[in-house]
Amino acid sequence: MSIALASDHAGFELKKGIISFLLKKRIEHKDFGCRQGEEVDYVDYAEDAIKAILSGECDRAILVCGTGVGMAIVANKHKGIRATPCCDEYVAEMSRQHNDSNCLTLGGRVLPLDEALHIVSIWLETEFDGGRHQRRIDKIFKIEEKNFKSF
DSSP: OOOEEEEEEEGGGHOOOOOOHHHTTTTTEOOOOOOTOOOOOHHHHHHHHHHHHHHTTSSSEEEESSSSSSHHHTTTTTTTTTEEEEEEHHHHHHHHHHTTTOEEETTTTTOOOOHHHHHHHHHHHHOOTTHHHHHHHHHHHHHHHHOOOOO
């Protein structure tokens, strides 16, 4: 598994902690920014990380901004992305089991590092259940086909 990572300035410290966690777990990852001390727009960094999923360079993404909400909004503007802002372990687990989430978003201003790492761990380890949930994902794909027109 390969994880694309990105943050804005509000999520930088939390992203740094997540990178340390991924290194300890020997999980392949690529950091798409930002860098320490930069004040940036989360939109630009979310876009770069999501492109890595869409191209097949990475399997999933973890995006961090102040609340996780802005990153989720940007990520979900892309066909095939199911980004879920998670603030607890249960939501992280359900986002994978039922929604086959391929993008986790977290809030650097709302989650302490230890809680965030529990969420990341559960999100990485939880498998998609398939079955009736796949039927729902298929319906999401149909909505995307209708609403994401090629130009």
